[in-house]
Amino acid sequence: MAHRVCPWWLGYLLASPLRRLRYRPAQILGPFVHEGMTVLEPGPGMGFFTLELARLVGPAGRVVAVDVQPKMLAGLKRRAAKAAFLDRLDIRLVRPDSMGLANLAAAVDFTLAFAVVHEMPSARAFFLETAEVLKPNGYLLLVEPAGHVKPDEFENELESAAQAGFQVVSRPAVRGSQAALLSKA
Numbered sequence: 001m002a003h004r005v006c007p008w009w010l011g012y013l014l015a016s017p018l019r020r021l022r023y024r025p026a027q028i029l030g031p032f033v034h035e036g037m038t039v040l041e042p043g044p045g046m047g048f049f050t051l052e053l054a055r056l057v058g059p060a061g062r063v064v065a066v067d068v069q070p071k072m073l074a075g076l077k078r079r080a081a082k083a084a085f086l087d088r089l090d091i092r093l094v095r096p097d098s099m100g101l102a103n104l105a106a107a108v109d110f111t112l113a114f115a116v117v118h119e120m121p122s123a124r125a126f127f128l129e130t131a132e133v134l135k136p137n138g139y140l141l142l143v144e145p146a147g148h149v150k151p152d153e154f155e156n157e158l159e160s161a162a163q164a165g166f167q168v169v170s171r172p173a174v175r176g177s178q179a180a181l182l183s184k185a
Contacts, residue, residue: 004119023048023174023175025048025049025051025052025053026052026056028049028141028143028172028174029049029052029053029056029112029141030056031172032110032139032141032181033053033056033057033110034056034057035056035057035058035060035061036057036058036060036061037056037057037061037109037110038057038061038062038063038064038104038107038108038109038110039053039057039061039062039063039064039108039109039110039111039112040063040064040066040099040101040104040108040110040111040112040130040133041053041063041064041065041066041111041112041114042066042067042099042111042113042116042126042130043066043067043113043114043115043116043119044065044066044067044072044073044076045067045072045075045076046072046075046076046079047065047075047076047079047080049112049114050063050065050076050080050089051079051080051083051085053112054080054083054085054088054089055085057088058088059087059088061088062088062089062090063088063089063090064089064090064092064101064104064108065089065090065091065092066091066092066093066094066099066100066101067092067093067094068093068094068095068096070093073091073093076089076091077091096120096121097121097122097125098125098129099126099129099130101129101132101133104133105132105133106132106133106134106135106136107133107135108133108134108135108138109134109135109137109138109139110138110139110140110141111130111133111134111138111139111140111141112141112143113126113130113140113141113142113143114141114143115143115144115145115148115177117142117144117157118144118148118149118153118157123156123157123160123161124160124163124164126160127160127161127163127164127166128164130164131164131165131166131184134184136184137183138183138184139169139181139182139183140161140166140181140182140183141172141179141180141181141182142157142158142161142179142180142181142182143174143177143178143179144157144177144178144179145176145177146176146177146178147176149178151178154178158180158182161180161182162185165184165185166182166183166184166185167182167183167184167185168180168181168182169181169182169183
């Protein structure tokens with residue numbers, strides 16, 4: 001699949017409360033994210049899942065949100081400030097070829113990769129970089145939209161994850177999506 005980033009203007013639609021008719025962030029994230037955790041969210045857009053992650057990690061936790069689009073991050077900052085969660089977020093503008101996370105080696109408890117790996121220039125590079133920042137008992141929830149990512153493409157992503165040292169723990173059900181919970185092997 002060709003590298004293609006979601007246009008920034010779609011961020012408004014993706015952050016819409018109407019999206020909750022399809023995805024319920026608390027239900028999807030609740031089993032994996034707890035108070036005090038450090039969470040990585042690549043490609044947060046304008047924060048549909050980010051705000052729930054910030055709520056779940058609580059005041060003692062932190063959400064590191066990285067994106068390549070300044071306008072997405074500006075929208076995220078506005079929404080986080082309005083929700084009074086800005087102090088729980090570490091928002092970073094990054095390059096397409098790196099998330100710039102060297103300072104987080106083995107510091108992340110959980111990574112949410114929701115509808116983003118198919119937009120990466122290299123799934124393999126993404127999984128390698130994510131493996132470097134995850135703690136030994138850390139998890140990665142990989143979710144890809146069934147309409148954009150075909151089953152064989154999702155399996156290719158899982159193969160790239162395996163090559164980076166991840167193993168599939170479970171296949172949680174996420175409406176309209178293909179999903180896998182991964183841990184470092």
